[in-house]
Amino acid sequence: MAxxxxxxxxxxxxxxxxxxxxxxxxxxxxxxxxxxxxxxxLISLVRPGVIAVHEGGKVGSRIFVAGGFAEVxxxxxxxxxxxxxxxxxxxxxxxxxxxxxxxxxVAEAETEADKAAAQRAVSIAEALLAAAA
Amino acid sequence: MASLKALKIRINSVKSTQKITKAMxxxxxxKLRRAQEAAEASRPYAERIEKVVSSIASKVTVSDQTPKxxxxxxxDDVHLFVVATSDKGLAGAFNTNIVRLARKRAEELKGQGxxxxxxxxxxxxxxxxxxxxxxxxxxxxxxxxxxxxGYDTVKGWADDLIGRFEDGEFxxxxxxxxxxxxxxxQEPTELQLMPVALSNDNAPAGVGASVEYEPDEEEILAxxxxxxxxxxxxxxxxxxxxxxxxxxxxxxxxxxxNAGDMINKLTIQYNRTRQAAITTELVEIISGAEAL
Numbered sequence: 216m217a218x219x220x221x222x223x224x225x226x227x228x229x230x231x232x233x234x235x236x237x238x239x240x241x242x243x244x245x246x247x248x249x250x251x252x253x254x255x256x257l258i259s260l261v262r263p264g265v266i267a268v269h270e271g272g273k274v275g276s277r278i279f280v281a282g283g284f285a286e287v288x289x290x291x292x293x294x295x296x297x298x299x300x301x302x303x304x305x306x307x308x309x310x311x312x313x314x315x316x317x318x319x320x321v322a323e324a325e326t327e328a329d330k331a332a333a334q335r336a337v338s339i340a341e342a343l344l345a346a347a348a
Numbered sequence: 349m350a351s352l353k354a355l356k357i358r359i360n361s362v363k364s365t366q367k368i369t370k371a372m373x374x375x376x377x378x379k380l381r382r383a384q385e386a387a388e389a390s391r392p393y394a395e396r397i398e399k400v401v402s403s404i405a406s407k408v409t410v411s412d413q414t415p416k417x418x419x420x421x422x423x424d425d426v427h428l429f430v431v432a433t434s435d436k437g438l439a440g441a442f443n444t445n446i447v448r449l450a451r452k453r454a455e456e457l458k459g460q461g462x463x464x465x466x467x468x469x470x471x472x473x474x475x476x477x478x479x480x481x482x483x484x485x486x487x488x489x490x491x492x493x494x495x496x497x498g499y500d501t502v503k504g505w506a507d508d509l510i511g512r513f514e515d516g517e518f519x520x521x522x523x524x525x526x527x528x529x530x531x532x533x534q535e536p537t538e539l540q541l542m543p544v545a546l547s548n549d550n551a552p553a554g555v556g557a558s559v560e561y562e563p564d565e566e567e568i569l570a571x572x573x574x575x576x577x578x579x580x581x582x583x584x585x586x587x588x589x590x591x592x593x594x595x596x597x598x599x600x601x602x603x604x605x606n607a608g609d610m611i612n613k614l615t616i617q618y619n620r621t622r623q624a625a626i627t628t629e630l631v632e633i634i635s636g637a638e639a640l
Contacts, residue, residue, distance in 0.1 A: 225396050227499060227579060229389040245562050258404065259562035260571060284572060286400045295397055 221291035226299040238269040241285050250292045257287040263342035277302045279346045281339045305347045314340035355618040366607035373600035380593035387590035394583035401576050405544050417573040420543035421519045426463045428518035432525045433470035434592045440599030447476035449536040450524045494589035506578035525584035526591040534591035
C-alpha cells in the first residue's frame with residue numbers, strides 16, 4: 216500500500232489507534248506537520264494538541280494527546296503519547312474539573328520542581344479544553 | 349487411632365481452610381482479568397518506545413555529549429539488580445522464581461569479579477535477598493497493591509534510579525520481573541534497563557542515517573531516555589501484577605483440591621473408626637448375651 220500510511224497511536228494505558236490511513240496531522244513541538252506516505256524519516260517531540268487522522272478525503276477521527284513523541288518513517292508513523300483522549304468521547308465536566316485541580320496544585324506547590332510539574336498539568340488541561348471547543 | 353471427636357474437629361478445620369482457599373482463588377480470578385488486560389495494554393507502548401530508543405541509539409554517534417543513559421559509563425564493574433516482586437505471599441512460586449533468577453545471575457556476575465547491588469521493589473524481594481545479600485541492598489520500596497500502582501509512583505522510582513546512575517553508583521542496571529505468558533505460565537525475565545541495550549537485529553534497514561530531529565537530537569534524547577526507563581519499570585510491574593494473580597489462582601486452586609482430598613481421606617478414616625466402635629459394641633453385647 217504505497218498510498219497509505221500505517222499509523223499507530225499508543226499511550227501507556229493502551230493501543231489507541233492502529234491502521235492504514237491517508238494522512239495524519241501531528242502537533243509537533245515546532246509546529247504541526249502532516250504525514251503522507253513516503254515522508255522523510257523524522258523523530259519529533261509532540262506538544263499537547265490534537266492529532267487529526269484523515270481517511271478517505273476527510274478527517275476520520277480527532278484524538279487529543281498530552282505530549283509525547285512521533286517517529287516517522289517512509290511507510291509508517293508511530294506516536295507515543297503520554298496520554299490520549301479520543302475527542303469523540305470527550306467529557307467537558309471532567310476536563311474542567313481537571314483544570315481546576317491542576318490550578319489548585321500550582322497554588323499549593325512549594326518547590327520549583329513541583330510548581331513546574333503542576334504548571335505543565337495546567338497547560339495540558341487547558342489545551343484539552345481548547346481542543347474540544 | 350485418633351478418637352472420633354478429634355477426627356471430626358480436623359475435618360471441620362480442613363473444610364474451613366478449603367473455604368478460604370476457594371474464596372482466595374475466586375478473588376484472584378476476578379483480579380486476574382483486570383490485571384491481565386492492563387499488562388497486555390501496556391505492552392505495545394513499552395515495545396514501541398524500546399524500538400524507537402534503539403533505532404535512535406543505533407544512529408547516534410557516541411561522543412562526550414551523549415547522555416550517559418545511552419552511552420553507558422564505559423565500564424561494567426558495578427551492576428544494579430532491580431528486583432520487582434509483590435508485597436504479599438500465597439502466590440505459589442511467583443516471588444520465589446523471580447528472586448531465584450536474580451540470585452543465580454548475581455552469583456554468576458560475582459564469580460566474574462563484579463560488584464552486584466540490589467534495588468528491591470516489594471517486600472518479598474527484600475526478604476528473599478536479605479538472607480544472602482543483606483549488605484548489598486541499596487534501597488527497598490514497597491508498591492502495595494500491584495494492581496493499583498500508578499505511573500507517578502513508578503516515575504518516582506525511575507527518577508531515583510536515574511539519579512543514582514548519573515552519580516555513578518552503578519554501571520549497568522538489570523530489571524527482574526515475571527512475564528505473564530498465560531494463567532498457568534509466568535516466566536521470570538531479565539531485562540537490561542540502563543544503559544539502553546543495543547540490539548542489532550532490529551536496526552531499521554534502508555532508512556539510512558538521514559533522520560531529521562525536531563527540535564533536536566539532544567532534547568529528544570533528554571526526554572525519551574528517562575521516559576523509557578519509567579515505562580519499562582511500569583510495564584514490569586503490570587506484568588508482575590498479572591503474573592501474581594495468575595500464580596495465586598493456580599496455587600489456591602491446588603490448595604482447594606488438596607483440601608478436598610484430605611477431607612475425603614479423613615472422612616473415610618472417620619467412618620471406619622465409627623464402624624469399628626459399633627462392631628466392638630455389638631461383639632460385647634452378643635458375647636454378653638451368650639454368657640447368660
